[in-house]
Structures are given as C-alpha cells and as structure tokens.
Amino acid sequence: MTLIAPSIKCASVWGAQPGYSQMAYNITVNGTARAVDVDEDTPLLWVIRDELGLTGTKFGCGAAMCGACTVHMDGQPLRSCSLPISAVSGEITTIEAVDGPEAKAVQQAWVARDVPQCGYCQSGQVMSAVALLREIPKPTDKDIDLAMNGNICRCATYVRIRAAIHDAAKLLEA
Amino acid sequence: MGIEDIRLSRRSAIGGAGALVIGLALPAAGRAQGAAKAARPIDPNAYVRIGSDDVVTVFVKHIEFGQGPYTGLATLVAEELDADWARVRAEAAGSNPAIYGNVSLGGIQGTGGSTAIASSYELMRRAGATARAMLVQAAAAEWNVPPAQISVEKGVIRHKASGRSGRFGEFAAAAAKLPAPQDVKLKDPKDFQLIGKTGVRKVDSADKTNGKAKFALDIQTPGMLTVVVARPPRFGAKIGSFDAADALKVRGVKAVKALPSGVAVYATGMWPALKGRSALKIQWDENGAEARGSEEMIAQFRAMAQKPGAVAAKTGDVDAALAAGGELVEAEYVFPFLAHAPMEPLDGYIEWDGKSALARFGSQIQTLDHAALAKALGVPMPQVKIETMLAGGSFGRRATAVAHFATELAEAAKAIGPGTPVKLVWTREDDIHGGYYRPLFVHRMRGAVKDGQVAAWANDIVGQSFAKGTPFEAMMVKDGVDFGMIEGAHQIPYDIPAFRCTVQDDPTPVTTLWWRSVGHTHTGYAVECFVDQLLEKAGKDPVAGRLAMMAKAPRAAGVLRAVAELARWNGPTAANGRARGVAVVESFNSYVAQIAEVSLDENGEPKVHKIWCAVDCGVAVNPDVVRAQAEGGIGYGLGHALYAEVPLVKGAAAVSNFNDYRSLRIMEMPEIEVVIVPSAEPPTGIGEPGVPPVAPAVANALARLGRQRPARLPMVRPA
Ligand code: FES
Ligand code: FES
Numbered sequence: 001m002t003l004i005a006p007s008i009k010c011a012s013v014w015g016a017q018p019g020y021s022q023m024a025y026n027i028t029v030n031g032t033a034r035a036v037d038v039d040e041d042t043p044l045l046w047v048i049r050d051e052l053g054l055t056g057t058k059f060g061c062g063a064a065m066c067g068a069c070t071v072h073m074d075g076q077p078l079r080s081c082s083l084p085i086s087a088v089s090g091e092i093t094t095i096e097a098v099d100g101p102e103a104k105a106v107q108q109a110w111v112a113r114d115v116p117q118c119g120y121c122q123s124g125q126v127m128s129a130v131a132l133l134r135e136i137p138k139p140t141d142k143d144i145d146l147a148m149n150g151n152i153c154r155c156a157t158y159v160r161i162r163a164a165i166h167d168a169a170k171l172l173e174a
Numbered sequence: 175m176g177i178e179d180i181r182l183s184r185r186s187a188i189g190g191a192g193a194l195v196i197g198l199a200l201p202a203a204g205r206a207q208g209a210a211k212a213a214r215p216i217d218p219n220a221y222v223r224i225g226s227d228d229v230v231t232v233f234v235k236h237i238e239f240g241q242g243p244y245t246g247l248a249t250l251v252a253e254e255l256d257a258d259w260a261r262v263r264a265e266a267a268g269s270n271p272a273i274y275g276n277v278s279l280g281g282i283q284g285t286g287g288s289t290a291i292a293s294s295y296e297l298m299r300r301a302g303a304t305a306r307a308m309l310v311q312a313a314a315a316e317w318n319v320p321p322a323q324i325s326v327e328k329g330v331i332r333h334k335a336s337g338r339s340g341r342f343g344e345f346a347a348a349a350a351k352l353p354a355p356q357d358v359k360l361k362d363p364k365d366f367q368l369i370g371k372t373g374v375r376k377v378d379s380a381d382k383t384n385g386k387a388k389f390a391l392d393i394q395t396p397g398m399l400t401v402v403v404a405r406p407p408r409f410g411a412k413i414g415s416f417d418a419a420d421a422l423k424v425r426g427v428k429a430v431k432a433l434p435s436g437v438a439v440y441a442t443g444m445w446p447a448l449k450g451r452s453a454l455k456i457q458w459d460e461n462g463a464e465a466r467g468s469e470e471m472i473a474q475f476r477a478m479a480q481k482p483g484a485v486a487a488k489t490g491d492v493d494a495a496l497a498a499g500g501e502l503v504e505a506e507y508v509f510p511f512l513a514h515a516p517m518e519p520l521d522g523y524i525e526w527d528g529k530s531a532l533a534r535f536g537s538q539i540q541t542l543d544h545a546a547l548a549k550a551l552g553v554p555m556p557q558v559k560i561e562t563m564l565a566g567g568s569f570g571r572r573a574t575a576v577a578h579f580a581t582e583l584a585e586a587a588k589a590i591g592p593g594t595p596v597k598l599v600w601t602r603e604d605d606i607h608g609g610y611y612r613p614l615f616v617h618r619m620r621g622a623v624k625d626g627q628v629a630a631w632a633n634d635i636v637g638q639s640f641a642k643g644t645p646f647e648a649m650m651v652k653d654g655v656d657f658g659m660i661e662g663a664h665q666i667p668y669d670i671p672a673f674r675c676t677v678q679d680d681p682t683p684v685t686t687l688w689w690r691s692v693g694h695t696h697t698g699y700a701v702e703c704f705v706d707q708l709l710e711k712a713g714k715d716p717v718a719g720r721l722a723m724m725a726k727a728p729r730a731a732g733v734l735r736a737v738a739e740l741a742r743w744n745g746p747t748a749a750n751g752r753a754r755g756v757a758v759v760e761s762f763n764s765y766v767a768q769i770a771e772v773s774l775d776e777n778g779e780p781k782v783h784k785i786w787c788a789v790d791c792g793v794a795v796n797p798d799v800v801r802a803q804a805e806g807g808i809g810y811g812l813g814h815a816l817y818a819e820v821p822l823v824k825g826a827a828a829v830s831n832f833n834d835y836r837s838l839r840i841m842e843m844p845e846i847e848v849v850i851v852p853s854a855e856p857p858t859g860i861g862e863p864g865v866p867p868v869a870p871a872v873a874n875a876l877a878r879l880g881r882q883r884p885a886r887l888p889m890v891r892p893a
Contacts, residue, residue, distance in 0.1 A: 050443035055392035056385020065832040095385035110383040117240030119382025120517040120566025145841045154517040156809020158843035
C-alpha cells in the first residue's frame with residue numbers, strides 16, 4: 001500500500017466541531033470528478049459506498065487487514081477503509097470501472113475457473129491481482145503470494161486465485 | 175418422508191403471461207408445526223419459471239453464501255428440463271416453509287447440515303421434469319402430434335418426423351394453461367447431460383468478479399439510515415444507563431435509541447454511525463454477566479472430564495478392558511471458542527410501515543427469522559416478507575435458533591418508528607466480540623493396545639450445548655445427550671471391542687453455535703489424532719492400521735484407500751524434512767480422507783505444503799463445486815486449527831479483528847489435490863465435510879516430525 005501525503009482540496013468550510021473540519025472534497029472516481037461533503041476523517045471506502053453509491057468495493061475489517069476494500073489510486077492498490085478522504089491525492093478506480101488488458105484477463109480467468117465462492121472478497125482480490133499483473137506480467141507463485149497476502153478470503157479460494165492469476169498472465173501473453 | 179409423498183399440488187403463472195411456473199408443495203408431514211401451518215401458501219411460490227425469452231429461472235430455497243446451491247439446484251432442474259445451461263439463472267426463493275421447507279431440518283425453510291443438495295435432489299429434478307412434460311404437451315397440441323414423438327434438447331423442443339421445432343419460450347404461455355401432470359418420470363442417471371459432468375460453470379461467477387453481485391451491505395434506498403449498535407462487552411451484561419449527547423452532535427447522526435441488545439446509533443452513513451457510536455457514554459449493568467475467562471472454563475471442563483458423563487454410546491466393558499493390561503495410551507484435547515468471521519459481517523435491511531415489513535438480508539433459516547421478525551414487530555407472519563440476499567459467507571453464523579439478528583433488525587426498525595428504512599451493520603469487531611462461537615470443548619481420551627491391537631477406547635467429552643433450550647432441542651437432544659456435541663465421537667469407523675463415549679455440558683452465558691461441520695470440528699480432531707496415536711503405539715502404519723479396523727465402514731475405507739493412492743502413500747515419512755499425516759472423517763453422510771504433508775518452518779511453526787483429499791458424497795451433482803468446497807473447507811479448517819481462538823478474559827472477548835483473530839492467508843494455503851470417488855449413492859453434502867480431517871492430518875504429520883500432536887488448538891499460539 002502506498003502512503004500518501006495529505007493534499008486537502010478544500011472547497012468550503014462548515015460549522016466545524018472540535019477536531020474535525022468538514023468540507024467538500026473534490027475527488028476523481030472512475031474518471032468522473034465528484035464533490036463530496038464529508039468529515040475529513042471519513043475513509044474513502046465510505047465515501048465510495050455511501051456517498052457515491054458504488055457498492056462493489058466491500059467492507060471486511062475497516063482496519064487495512066483484509067483487502068476487501070481495495071481500490072486503485074493512480075493505478076496503485078490501496079485499502080480504501082484506511083485512507084481518509086483528506087489524504088486522497090490521486091485518481092481513484094473501483095471494481096466498477098477497472099479496465100485495460102490486465103483487468104480483462106483477470107476477470108476472464110476468474111470466471112473460467114469459477115474462483116468466487118461467496119464472492120464478497122473478490123472485488124478486492126481482482127483489484128489486487130490487476131495491480132500485480134501490471135507490475136509483474138508473469139508472476140511466480142511467490143510473487144502472487146506476496147502481492148495477494150493482504151487479501152483475505154474466508155472461503156479460502158486461494159488455490160484458484162493463484163491458478164487464475166497464472167491463467168491471466170498467459171492470456172496477456174497471447 | 176419419502177419422495178413418493180412429494181406431489182405437485184399447485185401451479186400458477188407469475189411474472190406475467192407467457193411464463194410457465196412450477197411449484198410443488200410438501201405434504202403436511204414434512205412441514206413444521208404451528209407457525210408453518212399458519213403460513214399456508216397464499217402467494218404462488220414456485221421452483222422454476224420459464225419466460226417467453228427462453229430464460230429458465232430457478233427459485234432456490236437455500237441461501238447462497240458460496241457453497242453453491244444456486245448452481246447445484248439450477249443444475250437439477252435444468253437436467254430434467256433438458257434446458258440450455260447458458261439460459262439458466264438462479265434467484266432466491268421467498269420465505270415459505272409450506273413450499274420450501276427443508277425435510278432434513280424438520281420442515282422449516284433453512285440451510286444447514288450440508289443438506290441443500292440432498293434435500294433437493296429428487297424435488298428439483300421433479301420440478302424440472304414437470305415443466306418439461308408441460309412444454310412437450312403444449313408443443314404436441316400446437317403441432318397436433320403425439321407427445322411421445324417429441325424430443326427436447328438444450329432448450330429446443332423438436333418433432334423429428336415433421337421437422338418442426340421451437341424454443342421453450344414459444345411454448346411457455348401455452349404450457350402454463352395446462353394441468354400439471356401428477357406423475358413424471360425422472361431420467362436414468364446414465365442419461366444425465368449436466369449432473370455429474372465437468373464444465374458446467376457456476377451461474378454466479380461473473381457478477382461476483384465485476385462487483386455487480388448485491389449483498390445486504392449494498393442496499394441503499396432513499397431516506398435510509400445506517401445503524402450500528404453498541405453491545406455489552408461481557409456476555410450476559412445489559413445496558414445500565416447511557417448518555418447520547420456527544421453522539422448526537424456528530425454530523426450525520428440522526429438518532430440514538432436503546433434496543434434490547436444495546437444502544438443503537440442511526441446515521442446517514444456508516445462513518446457517522448461509527449463516530450456516533452464511539453462518542454456514546456454507556457454504563458453496563460454487569461449483574462449476572464460472565465466473569466470467567468477461557469482459562470477458568472477450560473480448567474473446569476478438564477476437571478469435569480475426569481469423570482464420565484452421560485453415555486452417548488458403548489460397546490463391551492471399557493473400564494475392564496482398560497484395566498486388563500497392555501499399553502495404556504492417554505490424551506487430552508482442548509478446543510477454543512471460535513468465531514465464524516464470515517467475510518461479510520452480519521448486516522440487513524428493513525422497511526417497516528407500522529403494519530407490514532420487508533426485510534432483506536442473508537437469512538439462513540428463513541422460517542425462524544420470519545417468525546422472529548413478526549414477533550418483534552408484533553404482527554402476524556404474513557405481514558412480513560423476507561428477501562434472502564446473497565451473503566458473504568456464513569459457516570453457520572447466519573443460522574441461529576434464536577434469530578438474534580432478525581430480532582435486532584426488527585427492533586432497530588421499531589425503535590426509530592415506521593417509515594424510516596434502516597440498514598443494520600455489524601463491524602468486524604462486533605462480529606468477533608459478538609458470541610455465537612463454536613463452543614469450548616475438552617476431550618479426555620484413554621485407550622489400550624494389547625497384542626498389537628486397539629483393545630479399548632474411552633472418550634469423555636465436556637463442552638457447551640447450543641441446542642438445549644432452542645427449537646433445535648427436539649431434533650438434536652435425546653436422553654440428555656446433544657448429538658451436536660458428540661457426532662463423530664460416538665460412532666467411529668473403527669471396530670474396537672470395548673468402546674465408550676460420554677458427554678457432559680456446562681451452560682454459560684456465552685452464546686455458542688454450530689460452526690462449519692458442527693461437532694466434527696472437535697470430534698474429528700480428537701478421534702483421528704487418538705487413533706493415530708494408538709496405531710503408532712501398536713507399531714502399525716496409519717493407513718493400513720486404520721483399514722484393518724474398518725470392515726464395517728466401507729465408504730470411509732474407500733476414501734482412505736483413494737487418498738492413499740492419490741498421494742502415493744508410502745508411510746508417514748516424506749523427504750526433505752517433511753512428514754505426512756492422514757485422517758478420515760464421515761460427516762453429514764459424506765466421507766472425506768486427507769493426507770497432509772508438513773514441515774516446520776524457521777520459527778518452528780507448521781508449514782503445510784500439500785493436502786491430498788478424497789471425497790465420497792454420493793453423486794457429485796457438480797464435481798467442480800464439490801472440489802471447490804473441498805478446497806475451501808480445507809483452507810477454513812486449516813486456518814482455524816493453526817491460528818484461531820477467541821480467548822475470553824473476564825467474560826469478554828480479548829481479540830477484535832484479523833490482526834489478533836488470525837485468518838489463513840494465501841501464503842499459508844497449501845497446494846490441494848482432490849479426487850472424487852465415483853458413486854451412484856444419492857448425493858450428500860459437501861459444504862462442511864471438507865473441514866474436519868485437515869487439522870488431525872496435520873497433527874498426525876507433526877507427530878512424525880518429533881512434535882506432540884497439539885493437545886490444545888490453535889496449533890500456533892501467541893507466546
Ligand atoms: S475493509 Fe479495508 S482492508 Fe479490510
Ligand atoms: S469468496 Fe468468500 S470470502 Fe472470498
């Protein structure tokens with residue numbers, strides 16, 4: 001996960017209460033500029049879900065420990081549950097809009113292997129896998145384990161995740 | 175109740191003209207008493223709908239939380255219907271025990287005990303065959319040819335002689351007007367096109383890969399408030415008093431209300447709700463709360479296990495056999511409280527207008543949830559509707575006899591008053607602190623080896639019954655013995671001349687619950703570790719030694735042989751500092767054997783390299799789903815055996831989230847190879863049976879690496 005220096009784009013200040021300033025933040029999500037009026041400590045996850053209505057990104061732990069909330073900021077995977085809106089400094093992409101050859105390959109491989117069980121963790125798994133393949137087009141098992149270790153799957157679909165990432169790498173080669 | 179009792183009783187068209195809808199009703203004997211009778215079908219629930227667009231929609235009476243009933247039940251219908259699999263969809267059925275009751279759960283509608291496929295195998299095929307017969311009849315009438323000359327293949331109805339053909343959708347409307355046949359013939363299994371075949375892809379994978387699948391957490395409606403509840407940390411405590419002033423100052427917080435379960439914060443979104451909750455000041459009333467911790471409870475259970483409890487099963491005279499000389503072997507196994515920690519914590523949505531309600535959530539036992547919602551809202555059951563959502567896992571957690579979540583959902587709606595839809599969300603911390611754990615258990619084992627044979631086996635079990643005092647008591651408890659506490663320990667696959675299994679239970683205020691594979695979560699470990707230890711003492715090979723005692727357990731022996739072959743078993747020692755262990759467990763009428771290859775890593779922690787797994791679950795309706803469940807069951811069983819415990823300290827959980835309630839991650843996931851033993855037996859479950867053998871297989875491998883079989887789980891414990 002990338003750590004980002006806060007860059008607050010403050011549009012207006014509301015009657016604040018101690019410790020929290022409230023303002024409208026301008027963020028770009030899935031290519032669209034959005035203004036959201038929330039407390040500065042609001043995690044990106046809840047902005048995406050509750051304010052923008054994009055529900056593909058999930059909540060599993062709220063503490064950067066499970067990966068269910070993984071989105072991309074400027075292409076880098078990050079845990080949206082633990083990034084306050086005030087620290088968002090790049091363009092956000094969620095599962096609803098992730099695209100490009102890696103995303104296509106990953107989603108195709110996922111379906112072909114019937115990776116999902118309950119499916120709840122899979123948005124996050126897909127986002128992490130896409131980021132991995134953009135970085136390392138032909139990952140080894142070790143690369144996969146390292147890149148995907150932050151994404152818990154309580155259904156333990158891990159063997160299929162590994163296999164599907166290899167499949168996706170092959171699809172990209174072709 | 176036999177399948178011969180299941181007859182078509184109603185048929186009706188829903189979803190507009192041009193749709194053929196098939197419903198079957200169970201006879202009264204298959205229904206629950208009381209509430210279920212009152213809920214005699216008033217709306218035309220059904221199993222399958224065929225639209226004019228050719229789409230076949232199968233209504234699935236079971237919750238889908240990853241174990242595959244959407245695909246499985248749709249396969250059963252599509253098989254007999256000769257449908258085009260590409261046009262088959264699955265949807266959650268409504269809540270109606272009269273139609274969707276589970277005969278394996280006493281007739282109430284619900285999912286559990288790995289029964290979805292077993293309880294649907296004939297029923298759903300019959301629904302498919304009925305729909306097919308009606309479509310054929312409609313085509314025959316239209317073409318003016320005898321129905322017997324019509325064939326159906328992949329969604330196309332054909333009359334060969336006249337060269338006519340048509341798709342399902344063309345005949346759905348006409349078929350819907352015909353009387354349903356009372357009796358239909360099911361296919362000979364040798365003619366199956368979908369059942370048991372590989373390459374039948376799951377119906378829900380795409381939506382679960384692109385973020386479109388909708389869970390209860392994803393429900394958003396105009397005016398809806400998000401609710402989180404502060405509940406007492408100690409089991410058995412209640413609200414004393416609370417001050418909501420600071421919480422109400424949080425922007426977005428709309429109300430704070432006392433519920434029977436805790437203090438509820440209502441807000442415009444999750445974040446303000448959480449901030450509001452942390453700003454609450456609450457005094458808990460801890461009179462009658464649990465004051466002990468796990469360690470005190472374990473000490474007490476261990477002391478109790480020194481004496482036998484209620485006899486669950488016995489053969490011969492164990493005390494005499496243990497005293498008769500030979501080598502005495504003793505062991506004690508301690509099992510911790512476990513949280514299920516499904517990936518999606520508990521959540522649900524409800525609309526309440528003062529007279530009626532619509533609840534949308536991952537309801538696992540719809541009938542009990544339905545009754546609980548109605549009761550809490552003070553309205554009759556027909557005034558309440560449940561829409562069963564996809565759920566992000568359960569592992570047993572969403573199925574509580576007391577329907578506490580449905581009750582809390584209704585109370586949250588009631589407290590804010592009619593007209594405000596609410597979404598109630600538990601956080602991960604709420605989930606891990608929230609009880610309904612796999613109970614603590616202690617197994618005391620004593621055995622004797624005489625003349626190279628296992629001569630005696632005594633197993634004294636102490637734990638907590640979660641069935642007593644609930645609607646499941648009648649089903650699970652007999653003569654004071656709760657079957658859920660001893661299953662797998664009282665009937666073991668081995669012939670032992672002197673055998674006894676006893677059980678005692680000790681109620682505590684800590685709420686406990688079934689957890690994926692129920693009693694087998696601990697009995698599988700105790701039995702399979704202990705038999706291995708006895709065989710080691712007797713100088714026998716773990717596989718051959720077991721097989722020699724399994725004359726009366728042919729299917730268990732079958733999977734044991736199959737896994738030994740798959741792994742090319744050649745004794746417990748493997749190369750490169752690795753060792754192998756084996757275990758075989760029957761659960762929910764399915765048989766699973768596993769071999770684990772294990773080494774110790776640089777920290778001395780077990781590293782599981784590979785699991786070989788053989789499964790006999792009768793006819794494998796979808797072999798790939800069976801494999802997936804075996805893989806997932808292994809991961810789930812392994813993760814908890816290695817790492818998981820909810821320790822209680824002074825009556826409260828001392829872990830909170832995935833940092834200290836450690837979950838298996840991809841790095842710890844072994845390679846897995848599964849073989850499905852071919853079988854013509856009726857299908858049995860697979861959601862749970864993959865779980866029990868993995869922990870003892872790993873423990874038995876550790877015993878060959880110079881370690882003891884871990885006497886207390888989890889195997890990796892914080893120093
Ligand atoms: S919800 Fe963000 S990592 Fe778990
Ligand atoms: S598919 Fe259920 S948690 Fe991953």
